Amino acid sequence: DVKVTQSSRYLVKRTGEKVFLECVQDMDHENMFWYRQDPGLGLRLIYFSYDVKMKEKGDIPEGYSVSREKKERFSLILESASTNQTSMYLCASRRDRNYGYTFGSGTRLTVV
Amino acid sequence: GESVGLHLPTLSVQEGDNSIINCAYSNSASDYFIWYKQESGKGPQFIIDIRSNMDKRQGQRVTVLLNKTVKHLSLQIAATQPGDSAVYFCAEKWSGNTGKLIFGQGTTLQVKP
Secondary structure, three states: OOOEEEOOOEEEEOOOOOEEEOEEEOOOOOEEEEEEEEOOOEEEEEEEEOOOOOOEEOOOOOOEEEEEEEOOEEEEEEOOOOHHHOEEEEEEEEOOOOOOOEEOOOEEEEEO | OOOEEEOOOEEEEEOOOOEEEEEEEOOOOEEEEEEEEEOOOOOOEEEEEEEOOOOEEEOOOEEEEEEOOOOEEEEEEOOOOHHHOEEEEEEEEEOOOOOOEEEEOOEEEEEEO
16 A cells, blocks of 8 residues: 655754755655645645755745655755644645645644 | 636535535536545645546545536545544646646535534
8 A cells, every 4th residue: 555654743943043854755656745734724835845855835934944855855945943833734745746646644742 | 718617606505415516617628637636735636637538536435526508517535534534626628728726715615524
């Protein structure tokens, strides 16, 4: 069964900390995505990557960065966590642009 | 604009009844559509997809209908069960762009026993 694995289900971090959210897919997919999901705001795209070492900004990239050194791994980095980054973070991947996404289980991040 | 809308935020149905969840999309150039199910505390799960050259596609207990004339997408769930309770999202992909999916806000399906 194909999988997108997010390293943590729940995280609590302090304001100002640097936070790493890891995502690994085992499907040899080209494209990977990071979303955040908040009540009333739906799914908002933070960053995406169409290939190794490539990255593109999504709709809300401010305060975030990403890394994709290997095809299977896409990391989301919160450079200096703030309370408004408390959210559910979802990683997704897909084979190519002609297919839908497979999502991970999500990481619920709380910044205190 | 970039929006995919759902007609109702919450749908309540009796167990065993059929459910219909609707979605209006805005871009007539969209060529691919997907329905996702998201249970509480989990990531969205793929249910069924349909490409713009089709009007209907069936899966196990689910059917997706696409009406390109009025830019409308629906998900029909037959014999709704308590395990179907979740938030359902539609998503569209515009042809010719980067291929990002545009998601709707979601409809909450509540199944009454």
